Amino acid sequence: xxxxxxxxxxxxxxxxxxxxxxxxxxxxxxxxxxxxxxxxxxxxxxxxxxxxxxxxxxxxxxxxxxxxxxxxxxxxxxxxxxxxxxxxxxxxxxxxxxxxxxxxxxxxxxxxxxxxxxxxxxxxxxxxxxxxxxxxxxxxxxxxxxxxxxxxxxxxxxxxxxxxxxxxxxxxxxxxxxxxxxxxxxxxxxxxxxxxxxxxxxxxxxxxxxxxxxxxxxxxxxxxxxxxxxxxxxxxxxxxxxxxxxxxxxxxxxxxxxxxxxxxxxxxxxxxxxxxxxxxxxxxxxxxxxxxxxxxxxxxxxxxxxxxxx
Amino acid sequence: xxxxxxxxxxxxxxxxxxxxxxxxxxxxxxxxxxxxxxxxxxxxxxxxxxxxxxxxxxxxxxxxxxxxxxxxxxxxxxxxxxxxxxxxxxxxxxxxxxxxxxxxxxxxxxxxxxxxxxxxxxxxxxxxxxxxxxxxxxxxxxxxxxxxxxxxxxxxxxxxxxxxxxxxxxxxxxxxxxxxxxxxxxxxxxxxxxxxxxxxxxxxxxxxxxxxxxxxxxxxxxxxxxxxxxxxxxxxxxx
Ligand SMILES: Nc1ncnc2c1ncn2[C@@H]1O[C@H](COP(=O)(O)OP(=O)(O)OP(=O)(O)O)[C@@H](O)[C@H]1O
Ligand SMILES: [Mg+2]
Numbered sequence: 001x002x003x004x005x006x007x008x009x010x011x012x013x014x015x016x017x018x019x020x021x022x023x024x025x026x027x028x029x030x031x032x033x034x035x036x037x038x039x040x041x042x043x044x045x046x047x048x049x050x051x052x053x054x055x056x057x058x059x060x061x062x063x064x065x066x067x068x069x070x071x072x073x074x075x076x077x078x079x080x081x082x083x084x085x086x087x088x089x090x091x092x093x094x095x096x097x098x099x100x101x102x103x104x105x106x107x108x109x110x111x112x113x114x115x116x117x118x119x120x121x122x123x124x125x126x127x128x129x130x131x132x133x134x135x136x137x138x139x140x141x142x143x144x145x146x147x148x149x150x151x152x153x154x155x156x157x158x159x160x161x162x163x164x165x166x167x168x169x170x171x172x173x174x175x176x177x178x179x180x181x182x183x184x185x186x187x188x189x190x191x192x193x194x195x196x197x198x199x200x201x202x203x204x205x206x207x208x209x210x211x212x213x214x215x216x217x218x219x220x221x222x223x224x225x226x227x228x229x230x231x232x233x234x235x236x237x238x239x240x241x242x243x244x245x246x247x248x249x250x251x252x253x254x255x256x257x258x259x260x261x262x263x264x265x266x267x268x269x270x271x272x273x274x275x276x277x278x279x280x281x282x283x284x285x286x287x288x289x290x291x292x293x294x295x296x297x298x299x300x301x302x303x304x305x306x307x308x309x310x
Numbered sequence: 311x312x313x314x315x316x317x318x319x320x321x322x323x324x325x326x327x328x329x330x331x332x333x334x335x336x337x338x339x340x341x342x343x344x345x346x347x348x349x350x351x352x353x354x355x356x357x358x359x360x361x362x363x364x365x366x367x368x369x370x371x372x373x374x375x376x377x378x379x380x381x382x383x384x385x386x387x388x389x390x391x392x393x394x395x396x397x398x399x400x401x402x403x404x405x406x407x408x409x410x411x412x413x414x415x416x417x418x419x420x421x422x423x424x425x426x427x428x429x430x431x432x433x434x435x436x437x438x439x440x441x442x443x444x445x446x447x448x449x450x451x452x453x454x455x456x457x458x459x460x461x462x463x464x465x466x467x468x469x470x471x472x473x474x475x476x477x478x479x480x481x482x483x484x485x486x487x488x489x490x491x492x493x494x495x496x497x498x499x500x501x502x503x504x505x506x507x508x509x510x511x512x513x514x515x516x517x518x519x520x521x522x523x524x525x526x527x528x529x530x531x532x533x534x535x536x537x538x539x540x541x542x543x544x545x546x547x548x549x
Contacts, residue, residue: 184415188404194360195402200390200419200467 001275004152009271015159015228017267018166022221023244024251024259025173026092026214032190032254033210034104036113040095040121042241044215047091047124048222049139049232050132052084056140056223077142077227084223085216092215093208095120101204121241128234139230158228165224169217170260177256182209190254250290252303261301266290311336311471311502312357317371319349319356326352326366328526334471339493339503341513341534343547344523350506351399353523354473358396359385375471390419395464399475401456403463405449409440412448412459416466425468433462436492454485461489465496472496474505478512490516510547514538522547 001009023045030038059076061067071079099120103113146157177183185206189196196203225240226232243266251262269289274282294300312334319327327349334340344350352366357373357380359365373380375392388394404412413433417426434441437458443451448459457477464472474493478486486509494516497503507513514520514534522530522543530537537543 181415181418184407184411185418187406188415191404191406192402195398195404197360197385198358198389198396198398198402198467199416199463200386201415202384202386 005275007151007153008155009275011153011155011159011163013268013271014163014264015267016270017264018162019221019225019240019263020244020247020266021166021260021263022169022217022224023241024248024263025169025256026218027245027248028251028253028256028259029173029186029210029214031248033186033207034100035110035190036100037117037245038214039114039117039241039245040099040124041214041218042237042239042244043121043124044088044092044095044237045218045222045225045241045244046128046234046237048084048088048215048219049226049236050128050137050222051087051091051219052080052223052226053137053139053232055083055087056080056142060140073142073144080142081220081223085219088219088222089212089216092211092218096207096211101207121238125234125238132234134234137232139226139232141230143227156228158224162224162228165220166260166263169220170256173213173217173256176213182206186210246287246290250293250300252300255300255302258300258302265301311376312504313372313374314353314357315372315374317353317356317373318369319352319366320369321352321366325369326526327356329371330523330526330528331371332521332528332531334502334504336502337497337500338519339497339505339517341517341520342504342506342523343508343510343513343520343537344506345508347525348523349526350523351475352526354396354398354475354506357394357473358388359383386419389467389469393467393469393471395467395469395472397457397460397464397472397474397477399479401453401460403448403451403456403459405447408445408447409451409459410444412463413466416463417468420468422468426466429466429468433465436495437462453480454482454489457481457485457489458492461492465501470500471502471504474503476506476508478507478509486512510538510543514548 023041026041026044027038030036030041056076057063059067059071059079061070099116100113103116143158143161147154177186185196185201189203189206193203244263247262247266248259249262250265251258251260266286269286270282273285277285314330314332316329316331317327318325318329330353332342342350342353355366356368359380368381375394378392380388380392383392404415407415413430420426439455440458440462443455448456451459461474461477477489481489490512493503493505505513505517514537517534520532520534520537521528522537538548
């Protein structure tokens with residue numbers, strides 16, 4: 001591989017790593033707080049992309065009912081991101097409310113909650129299918145694509161936006177979790193959930209906040225993803241969701257930096273494997289590597305074995 | 311201030327408390343003594359209303375605090391609104407957080423910034439060891455330091471009534487004395503204290519009044535000095 005194609009692959013790897021990282025975050029945050037693997041999260045990403053599609057097309061005036069003024073595509077892009085993040089956070093919070101909270105209240109075992117999560121994901125996929133049909137939709141071009149070429153390496157502004165967004169989210173979340181009281185409460189819950197209300201903290205508020213963070217980041221990933229690869233279909237969240245989950249585990253589930261590093265590691269392995277081997281081998285080899293890694297360090301890159309003192 | 315009347319509590323179908331009654335007046339330091347399994351922790355849990363699966367179920371009786379029925383109040387509001395702090399059995403400090411973060415977390419529901427700052431200073435002057443370890447991760451603290459932190463944390467909730475569950479457990483005699491002196495200091499400054507203990511020696515030395523619990527029932531109550539000289543208690547608990 002010459003240096004040029006190395007950098008070309010590097011940029012692609014970082015873009016995919018960013019997608020994985022943004023989604024992995026939702027898995028890791030919810031797991032950190034509830035010890036729940038929220039298997040519906042990949043479908044929250046899909047829902048985010050669809051909400052983004054409808055928000056964007058609405059803002060562009062594609063429907064009979066539309067805004068009185070015409071917005072420039074860049075403004076539409078920013079508004080779409082914000083509105084989609086808010087609406088998708090609402091979907092995530094609703095999911096927690098109707099699916100997970102009642103089970104938690106009754107003290108249901110973790111297996112039941114995980115199964116519920118899987119079913120919730122299927123319901124989101126098939127609900128979408130029933131509601132909107134199987135036909136694919138094309139996300140409108142909101143960002144005018146600019147292609148830069150530096151030293152023979154080409155990349156688009158979309159890729160740069162994706163990578164910057166992931167880095168920005170990383171620093172934002174690290175700050176929230178390290179410095180704010182609600183962030184501390186999130187960490188405290190993962191250590192000893194029963195002691196948290198003794199601090200005057202309503203657990204449900206912390207859980208809702210966690211779902212808001214995770215779902216809005218999945219929405220961000222969803223809109224950015226369809227901005228780069230503008231095809232929407234109901235199952236678009238399944239595979240990428242699984243991969244992001246694996247990334248979260250490889251990074252050390254429950255750890256924010258783990259989700260990011262795990263996401264990037266997965267992105268790098270995938271892209272560089274595909275650069276060397278035939279593309280049909282990509283996932284096989286990539287996941288072989290990750291499996292090997294996990295068998296050596298089952299807690300993931302940053303994870304520590306839980307010695308829960310309860 | 312706190313009045314428990316005829317409290318019956320069950321775990322599943324098994325009754326753990328068989329109609330206990332006790333009260334704590336403002337400014338008092340009261341101790342609840344009893345052997346393992348007597349129901350001391352269950353009494354405290356019933357006051358705090360901790361969520362399932364730990365929650366003991368109250369089937370009869372009342373818990374009144376400052377004239378308000380505590381039974382329908384969720385645990386975080388018992389702390390945030392009614393200002394009751396609990397130092398739970400086994401401390402249960404957050405080991406993955408620093409000392410300062412543990413204390414800060416306890417101020418979650420508070421808005422009185424100026425008073426919070428005075429309270430930090432108070433905690434660090436009561437427990438100078440904590441002050442030297444502000445940024446240390448709590449799972450690296452010694453058991454005694456964790457107990458101090460757990461006590462400081464209950465104080466930082468803004469509590470004017472603190473419940474403690476066997477604070478002396480695992481402490482050296484010296485640390486135990488140190489901790490009870492702090493409790494006495496707090497009490498003299500106006501804090502009401504209800505401390506559950508197996509160590510009757512130390513509890514009766516510092517408390518005003520005492521209850522003795524056996525198998526889910528209160529079997530004796532009185533002034534701490536009286537209980538300390540009671541021959542039965544001397545035989546069974548002060549050996
Ligand atoms: N979660 C629970 N489920 C079922 N039974 C319980 C539970 N917790 C306590 N019990 C029972 O209730 C009774 C009182 O227990 P409790 O923990 O209140 O005792 P204690 O006086 O605090 O004892 P110790 O000094 O050992 O802490 C015991 O018989 C105990 O087995
Ligand atoms: Mg106990």
